[in-house]
Amino acid sequence: MAENTFPVYSANEILNFYRTEVLTDQEAKHFTKSDLAPIPKAVQTLYMRVLHLLYRFRPECHSMVPVLENIQYPAYHEGATAIISVYVRMLQFLPMCLVYDFSLNDLLAPKKQRTLSVLSGIMNFLLFRKHRMEGMLEKQAKYRADVDRLQAYTKRNLEAEKKIETLMVTPPEHQAEADELAAAMSELQAATMHECQEVNAKNDSIAELKTSIAEKTQKLAQLKMDVSGLKEDISKLKSQIVESPEELKTQKEKMRENVKKIKNSIEETDERVVELQNLVQRLTQAETEMQQMHTLLQDLESSMNNTKQRQEEYLELNAQYEKKQKELKNLCVEEGQLKRALVMRLDKKSKQNIRRQKKREMKEQHVQDVLGQCNQIQQKREEMAERIQEISSETQQLKAKIQSLRDVCSKETESAQALYDTLSNSMDELHRRIETHIVDLKCDLTKMSANV
Missing domain, CATH: 1.10.287 (Helix Hairpins)
Structure with missing residues (x-):
């Protein structure tokens, strides 16, 4: 931590930031400078709130034992699952804050300077996230304004086409004058x-x-x-x-x-x-x-x-106008494809959220069933001594599975980050194309108006 690439803030700055940005009403009132002494429980709740802010992972979900695992005597695991869950998710999250040496001791027995540096790294990341979200909102507003401009320009182009058609077609009132002028021109040419x-x-x-x-x-x-x-x-x-x-x-x-x-x-x-x-x-x-x-x-x-x-x-x-119309149609098609892709992704996310909610409901039902079975398990404590060796082997298997789950989660986060980068790049390219196209349309409209 001696070679930090982010600034380490003071305790007052960290306290004010986490009170206003991370913690809720009652927690913000009770969170004081003495909690950064630090108190392990306060630090753990602060990390849980950060994870809930970023990943929508509620604090009560950390203390849930996995439902799909066939664990014997889950009552013994309930005390350690919350800390292990927070530790695993903080290990996945803190490399994004440029903190690579987070350990379990930082949760169980945290030190003041160490916790201040970790919290300042998280604060730096949250400030950067807020800044980027503001930039994305500005880009979305600009994109919507550009779409509105495109619609207005297409309407103006249609009106200009109609005006050009009306100007090109000679009305029947002036047709006689045009014929007389043509006849006079032919007579003039013959006389000359x-x-x-x-x-x-x-x-x-x-x-x-x-x-x-x-x-x-x-x-x-x-x-x-x-x-x-x-x-x-x-x-x-x-x-x-x-x-x-x-x-x-x-x-x-x-x-x-x-x-x-x-x-x-x-x-x-x-x-x-x-x-x-x-x-x-x-x-x-x-x-x-x-x-x-x-x-x-x-x-x-x-x-x-x-x-x-x-x-x-x-x-x-007219030829240039037709080309611009073709380019506009192509841009509209690309925009429709991007919108469809976004809708498909949103549908996938909603389906995933529904599946997660169903899994959570199943987990809650399983937890209730397990709590009902706990009374029966207490009667069989005498038989547990004989099965300790089996439990130790199962814990080793659990550790291996936890390690595999960590690898899978890290891969999923990398893929999600790559998807986010590609989406942002495509949006930037779309904005640039729309701006260049709008500038060309303005030039063409000025030329058309001057010629008309």
């Missing part, structure tokens, strides 16, 4: 296609006109260059050659005619240029109109693409 063809034809004619204008401007430039060259040549020739006046007159007339022709051609080209400029202005106006129509068409295409994207997103959301 026709206008695009006209615009392409006009663009081709404009390109041809621009090429012809460029060619004529080049020709005009060449003619101007030729005229300037001819004028220079004429000025040179005038300076060099002195011709007859008749030839000069004829040449001047020819030159005048050529000038008139050139002026006429220039005027015609100017008029043609004005006409072409008017055509270019009209073409620019048509181009601006076509650009506006093109921007309108682009807006229509973007709106159509947006509607397609929204439809695709809606389909994806």
